[in-house]
Amino acid sequence: MESPLDHLDEESKRALTEFKERVQDCTSKLVDTRDEYLLKWLVARSYNINEAEKMLRASLAWRQTNGVDDILKWTPPEVFQKYYSLGKIGYDKFNCPVYVCAQGNMDLRGILQSVTKKDFMRFQAYMTEKVNREMLDETLSNGKNKYCQMTFVADMENLSMRQMTYKPVMETGTEQTKVYELNYPENLRRIFIINAPKIFTIIFNFLKPFMHQATLDKMRIFGSDKEEWAAALLEEIEADNLPLHYGGTMVDPDGDPKCPSKLNMGAEVPYSYYLSNSAPVPKDYMETINIIAGAGGFKKLKYKIDVANSILRWEFMTEGGDIGFKVYYKSAEEGIVELVPLSRIESHLVTEEGEFVSEKPGKYVVVFDNTFSILRPKKVRYYVVVDPPVPGSPTAPG
Numbered sequence: 001m002e003s004p005l006d007h008l009d010e011e012s013k014r015a016l017t018e019f020k021e022r023v024q025d026c027t028s029k030l031v032d033t034r035d036e037y038l039l040k041w042l043v044a045r046s047y048n049i050n051e052a053e054k055m056l057r058a059s060l061a062w063r064q065t066n067g068v069d070d071i072l073k074w075t076p077p078e079v080f081q082k083y084y085s086l087g088k089i090g091y092d093k094f095n096c097p098v099y100v101c102a103q104g105n106m107d108l109r110g111i112l113q114s115v116t117k118k119d120f121m122r123f124q125a126y127m128t129e130k131v132n133r134e135m136l137d138e139t140l141s142n143g144k145n146k147y148c149q150m151t152f153v154a155d156m157e158n159l160s161m162r163q164m165t166y167k168p169v170m171e172t173g174t175e176q177t178k179v180y181e182l183n184y185p186e187n188l189r190r191i192f193i194i195n196a197p198k199i200f201t202i203i204f205n206f207l208k209p210f211m212h213q214a215t216l217d218k219m220r221i222f223g224s225d226k227e228e229w230a231a232a233l234l235e236e237i238e239a240d241n242l243p244l245h246y247g248g249t250m251v252d253p254d255g256d257p258k259c260p261s262k263l264n265m266g267a268e269v270p271y272s273y274y275l276s277n278s279a280p281v282p283k284d285y286m287e288t289i290n291i292i293a294g295a296g297g298f299k300k301l302k303y304k305i306d307v308a309n310s311i312l313r314w315e316f317m318t319e320g321g322d323i324g325f326k327v328y329y330k331s332a333e334e335g336i337v338e339l340v341p342l343s344r345i346e347s348h349l350v351t352e353e354g355e356f357v358s359e360k361p362g363k364y365v366v367v368f369d370n371t372f373s374i375l376r377p378k379k380v381r382y383y384v385v386v387d388p389p390v391p392g393s394p395t396a397p398g
Contacts, residue, residue: 003146005035015047022053029060031069032136036146044185044212059183071126072133079114079273080123083107087263088131089250090241095144096189097135098151098237100246102265104159104195110269112168113276113350124176128184149189151236153246157195157224161340164203165327165354167313173203177210186214190236193221194229194246202357206390271349280317280351286381289368291323293377297370298324301384305358309389312364313355316382318347323378324369325352331362342369347380358386 008016016035019042027033045051063069085102092098112120135148163169180187193200200221208216222229230247242248244257252261282288291297303312312327326342345352358364370378 003036004039008039012042012047015042015049019049019052022049023056026056026060029063031132032148034146036148040147040186044214055182055185062179062183066122066125068125068129071122071129074122074126076123076126077115077119079111079269083111083264083267083269084123085264085266086127087259089243089259089262090237092151092190092237092241094149094151094189094236096149096151097131097138097145098153098241099131100153100155100243100263102157102263103154104157105155106266107163107269108169109163109166110273112166112172114269114273115275117168117172120172121175121179124179128180128187132184132187147186147189149187151190151192152188153192153194153233155194155246156197156200159195159197159200161199161356162343162354164199165340165356167315167353167355170203170206170355174207174210177207181210181212181215185212188215188218191215191219192229192233193219194233195224196221197224202359205359206357209390274350276350279319279348282317282381283315283383286315286317286383289380289382291368291370291378291380293370293373293375295371297373297377299368299380301366301368301382303364303366303384303386304362305364305386306361307389308359308361310358311355311387311389312358312366312384313353313387314366314382314384315351315353316347316368316380317351318345318381319379320376321348321373321378322346323380324367324372326367326369327356328365328367329358329360329362330365331360339364342367344372 005016016039020035020038023038030037041052041056042049045055083106085106087100089098089100115123131150132148135145135150139145139148204221220232222232226247233242233247237248239248240250243250243259243263245259250259251257252259258265289299291299305312314327316325322344324342325340325345325347326338327340329337329339331337339356340354366384368378368380368382370376
């Protein structure tokens with residue numbers, strides 16, 4: 001089988017030889033000592049040998065600090081096994097394994113309230129190491145996929161603002177992206193994003209500054225036109241290696257077109273898994289409002305944002321039961337634009353946290369709504385703040 005080494009020009013070959021000599025003292029610590037693996041670090045740093053060496057040594061230090069070499073001995077919490085969506089469905093036309101994540105169906109909020117952040121990040125490393133170990137074992141066995149790359153399909157169908165504006169989801173997503181980029185270079189051959197709703201653009205723009213250009217070049221993003229994205233998938237994946245639900249011909253033994261025997265499609269996490277089943281405790285910095293029941297039982301908090309890409313953050317809890325919550329943008333040109341649709345939040349059980357990148361300057365309104373309640377008034381303790389854009393965003397200060 002062909003190797004990426006077969007296509008190197010003389011300058012690249014010389015760079016690889018020098019890089020190997022520079023990191024010779026690291027050989028015993030590498031998970032893969034083949035030239036194909038070392039080449040990944042050079043490619044990730046555009047053949048800058050000094051930067052590639054720095055990246056590799058920093059990654060080895062990260063692995064030691066976080067016990068990554070022994071991570072496959074760890075048993076992840078049950079909530080991951082039952083509710084985290086990821087599955088290997090087959091292979092693409094380049095002999096790379098294909099993994100699918102039903103991102104839109106996954107209850108990341110619930111998962112993150114059921115495990116510590118440390119365990120969540122540990123699980124990300126665990127799954128990546130597991131996939132990489134399987135790829136390496138296969139290539140050593142059959143000589144295929146020598147560059148040890150995978151194809152990843154992220155299905156955004158049913159993606160909700162309530163999931164994506166939850167602060168820990170954005171925080172762990174950012175950290176996960178950074179960790180992957182710094183420690184698993186050239187791991188992905190192709191990334192398909194399918195059924196991407198409008199809100200995906202906001203999320204993607206938030207994560208984009210942390211991605212290497214080589215990763216961005218491998219991404220193909222599609223909306224909800226199944227005919228379009230299914231055709232793109234079938235260009236690179238044979239139909240018998242793709243579930244019928246995604247445009248292929250594969251079905252489970254019982255005829256299920258989603259192939260749940262290969263892919264966990266995700267579901268809402270029951271409260272019984274949550275780490276804290278006691279009522280949330282108000283923070284000292286929170287303000288308090290009382291909201292009556294029935295007609296007129298709502299409060300609007302208005303915030304004027306002057307700088308594009310500023311971040312509107314919120315945190316709140318309630319006493320007396322759940323509360324309706326929504327966020328919208330208002331302008332003379334567009335009228336009211338719903339950003340976080342109205343939904344009833346069980347903030348009497350778990351403190352609600354979220355954030356939204358405000359792409360446009362203007363008036364943003366946070367609404368607490370108790371009009372659905374006939375008799376029960378609610379006490380809302382909240383904290384809402386506008387933070388400046390993150391470094392790297394178009395309007396962030398230089």
